[in-house]
Amino acid sequence: MHILKHLSSEKDEKVMPNLQRRNFLKYMGMGAALATATSLAACHKDHDYVDNGVSLGSGDFAVLNFAYALEQLEAAFYTQIVASPYSGITPTELEFFTDIRNHEIGHRDFFKKALSTNAIIGLEVDFSSIDFSSRASVLATAKAFEDLGVSAYNGAAQYISSTDTGKAYLLLAGKIVSVEARHAAYIRDLIEPGSFAGNDVVDANGLDTVRTPAQVFAIAGKYIKTKINANTLPHA
Template identity: 55%
Template structure:
């Protein structure tokens, strides 16, 4: 089955239930985001639907909280698509624990994706088309290495963009989601290299997760996307 078909046909109801269960975010939180996304003003300047730029890609939008939410939404789309493919084409020899782990992460990522999509409403960027041709889904080593890269990048992305969020409600939600992403990262790292759940590759000298800029994260994400994502309107250019 093609990646985009799997990507588009995920169980939305399951996703929303999973997100509420695992991230601890109530339905009221969706209302908070949805209401704010309908408001035009100097804080976001993004009251109108986001449209693709001339380069046939998609831009997250001008500076403001909605741009950062769309940035997160783009990354969650990519992660969800990856794990949907992993679960649908589980590599040979996967243990019961690995199958349960990867399936749980799939459910979480789909839930995150659907949460942002519902919350952003008409302000959401379009559904992205992933390209995982560089990943051999039949190989345990390559699947887990890719999962590790996705999770580590996802955590660093939230940490790198968190300071840009102005609305404290949004910041709280981002904190809830990144805490789940960090659990994923630690969980994936152990079968790759036991005991590596928090090493100096991802932590700084103060024992804190290293952040990455929007430009750097999008440059990485775009290697797995047919639909390229940029942040040029925000002031960053992802090559």
Template identity: 60%
Template sequence: MKNSTKSEDQALLREQDFFSSKLERRSFLRFAGAGAAGMALVAAGCKKDKDTLESGVYLGSGDIGILNYAYALEQLEAAFYVQVANSFYTGATQAEKDILIDIRDHEVAHREFFKNVLGENAIGGLEVNFSSINFADRTSVLGTAKAFEDLGVSAYNGAGFLLRDAGYLTVAGKIVSVEARHAAIIRELITPNSFANNEVIDANGLDKSRMPLEVLGIASAFVKTKINANDLPTT
């Protein structure tokens, strides 16, 4: 772990500036977009030299690569919850709607946070594929939400040690704690008292973790855009 640096201080200031301001409804609508158009993110063009049809959207290397990796996952989650909240599944209770709206707002905030921090280094919008999800069906929606949240938690757990900037690691720790709250409440909506069962918590009381390539392989079922993660750090 490196000692505190100027870049660390700047990253923490950006985090504080972003999260200290609440997302007002009009601001959120700008983030999420109107209707289904907010979900259908369009893949970016040749923004970087390696952004080609052959190699896919290039995440980068080092901390930038890991931040783009997290940004890609947050794009996927935000797109999913925006569509969920645009037209709730049949029989959704008001309590369920309130929970899913809160999660939507969190995921959109996470997405925009990474986009702002990365600036010119940010990858473009990813095109998602939700054809396997029945958004009118509670089981389909909550089952997918559970899969996304569990995957997100394991992704942050597996990538944290790859970050070299302490400021970025601090932010990642704060975000994964929110993702874990999401995972817990979604599990409770599906099956009471399952919020921390052995599907996600091991015998040592620790959450599961996955390395980036494994996570991206799982997420690829819902992402049309090809992603090039070849230069992500592994140690």
């Protein structure tokens, strides 16, 4: 059973030197501004654990915590792949999965820093249903996670406020979802060479899939052991 408990960014910093020295500094340019906005918000901890689960908070912070939860899940998944590669993995595949892991860790740590005291706790995940020794199992799960991530960002954007801070969050989400889409295209190409998308995620108008937070958690909940209370998420 592959269960990673209470993930911490400190451990992962050791395995992502390239991101730490170069790319993460780019993220933190906007992160400083968002952290300032966060520090001006109410200091009570809406994310404290109660009987009905960890609350995501309210307003824009709830939307960011929603994204933070998904990034925790993806970072944990790709960390596991790199730590115990599937049978027959090629050096090129391992290199690309390492890059994806670093991207997801960067996304996760960015949200944690931007949310500051409003961030939810580190989630406990359960990957016992995934056979990490099987290429087919890993790629199928990676495809599902990446497609889910893209649709989650697409669906959550409408809930971000129209304030100046909300606009900054929206810009950030756009930068991250585009990276997630690149991951999704690469995974699909690994499964079926020459492919990068399909009509299961892109409609006849060339528009990507959109999922509501409830739809996202209905899928992702299988892999998240920590109980999450998403009732405070904004509604369009």
